[in-house]
Amino acid sequence: METKKAIEKCEFLCVHEDVVREVLQTMPQEEILYDLAEFFKVFGDSTRIRILYALRETELCVCDIAGLLGLTQTAVSHQLRVLKSSKLVKARRSGKTVFYSLDDDHIHSILDMGIHHLRE
Amino acid sequence: METKKAIEKCEFLCVHEDVVREVLQTMPQEEILYDLAEFFKVFGDSTRIRILYALRETELCVCDIAGLLGLTQTAVSHQLRVLKSSKLVKARRSGKTVFYSLDDDHIHSILDMGIHHLRE
DNA sequence: TTATCATATGAATATCTGTTCATATGATAA
């Protein structure tokens, strides 16, 4: 009860009303922020990041990616599915083999920015 | 056993050796990719993204952020801790109040890039 | 000092997510 009261005090009394109102007006819509978080979330897994950087130079089949990164075919396939549904990679079928590549140059520039960021 | 065999065939036989070797040479170091994934992971949560965008215009105290986003003080505090240890925000104490702000302009530009990305 | 407030933190819980296992699908060759 003590805690509850303290929180209520905090949330409803100590807020700087004017500042909060202003920030609320300049903030992007809730939905956009959710989408943005989802977007970053895809990059926030080391397996997916490694797959993306493997695809930076050239298209690769599932087998190549698995061998290259020391992963099982299944794990790669599942992650490629995530990357594909997020429009980060696209697939091209050639007989039994499926080649994956980065979806567009936009993804390339994001990956380059990632590298650049960590160098700072 | 059938499955195991198929996987081995796939991983060790169907790999395009030359392509894989070339990609391995051009890829960033493993460690860098892990760090990069960790970096993106911080942006990959809607609560943290919302906090970051709330701080894009001005510094805010914990109370303001909680009231602004409809979160408990505790949840905000925990997430600010994550953001701070990732060097995305910094804290300034003023009496009982602690004001948080984006750590540097670099973070600003990343957030702006995020907005820009979703507009495409 | 004591009381109060703003914030921080540890533990527990619940949810989410990545991998594995088993199996299915789609394509080629015999």
Place this chain on the structure above:
DNA sequence: TTATCATATGAACAGATATTCATATGATAA
């Protein structure tokens, strides 16, 4: 057709993580 291969997928499991609850800390004012 059947056999084989490359890939995809559903279910189960395990590990990670965000929130909540209870409490602690650090600061101000009385």
